[in-house]
Amino acid sequence: MTAALIKQTRITILLSINAAAILVAGILIASAIWGGNHEFRAVSERSDEVADQLEETELLASVSDSSEGKTVTSADGATYQVAPNGWISSDPVPSSELWNETSVTIYQTADIDLCVGGNLTGLGSMYWQSSNQSVISGFYSTARTWLGYSSDTCRYPIITGTGTTTITAGTYDGRRHDSITVTVVEVPAEQWKREVLSLVNAERAKNGLAELEWGVTCEAAAAVRARELMTSYAHTRPDGSSWESACPLPESGGSSGENLMAGNAAVSPQTVVTAWMNSPDHRANILSPNFTKLSVGFIFDPGTKYKTYWSQFFSTY
Numbered sequence: 001m002t003a004a005l006i007k008q009t010r011i012t013i014l015l016s017i018n019a020a021a022i023l024v025a026g027i028l029i030a031s032a033i034w035g036g037n038h039e040f041r042a043v044s045e046r047s048d049e050v051a052d053q054l055e056e057t058e059l060l061a062s063v064s065d066s067s068e069g070k071t072v073t074s075a076d077g078a079t080y081q082v083a084p085n086g087w088i089s090s091d092p093v094p095s096s097e098l099w100n101e102t103s104v105t106i107y108q109t110a111d112i113d114l115c116v117g118g119n120l121t122g123l124g125s126m127y128w129q130s131s132n133q134s135v136i137s138g139f140y141s142t143a144r145t146w147l148g149y150s151s152d153t154c155r156y157p158i159i160t161g162t163g164t165t166t167i168t169a170g171t172y173d174g175r176r177h178d179s180i181t182v183t184v185v186e187v188p189a190e191q192w193k194r195e196v197l198s199l200v201n202a203e204r205a206k207n208g209l210a211e212l213e214w215g216v217t218c219e220a221a222a223a224v225r226a227r228e229l230m231t232s233y234a235h236t237r238p239d240g241s242s243w244e245s246a247c248p249l250p251e252s253g254g255s256s257g258e259n260l261m262a263g264n265a266a267v268s269p270q271t272v273v274t275a276w277m278n279s280p281d282h283r284a285n286i287l288s289p290n291f292t293k294l295s296v297g298f299i300f301d302p303g304t305k306y307k308t309y310w311s312q313f314f315s316t317y
Contacts, residue, residue, distance in 0.1 A: 124171055134163065137158045143155055159184055194296075203277060214295070252317075256315045286312075295315070
């Protein structure tokens, strides 16, 4: 490997974290490798924290409702288009009821909050109950507003497994009450990885950039990095080595970059890409004209601290 090729190598790495106690930080470290000379630059960090009860402090107000426009399929095979206030139809709801639908299917990552339908407002205090605690054990007292949901009409479900449960909800004054069957299904991990690539390419197209190809060379590395986040949420790997060692640069030179995300604001391809695009430094990796390939890693493990773990490995090789 010649010195000239080493000198031309450039590596960019980024990190974000979102969880029940959410920390969203954009960190950009640029390293120009030439001999032993390393130059580091860290941009300012932003911290958005939410208590375990999900009481709102300063959330990601700039993140739009990334669920809007999504289609979900219920247990009886019917499909529903996601309305701006969640997955429930915006059509008027019959008097005294809360939903038009009788059933709906959601993913085990709790990719959406459960919302009452028909643009109902002014409901006051409500109760939410689950008939099958092994599927949905309960609800947080508010919704994930940083994902675009309203605490007035939505609740964040605490999902404990796959299967079917009946959710009963109503207002304490008795004016409205209803029930709906909710089926929780496993996450299509491989499909979601490819959806992230499609969403990234859609953002690049908006900015006049060429599409990224699926990165076969670093595909295994992206999967490894996502799994390693469960042990060490950092660009430093559990064995102490740097992230780029998962898919080293070839001797001919090149560029690579990494975006990371974990937690309950990264519960679907739409939410994780939206969060990255709303972080200037992560956006810079996604919209870099230098990269030509993208590998995506994703792990969902409900028994771990942050449950959902994502990695993006950008490269030119």
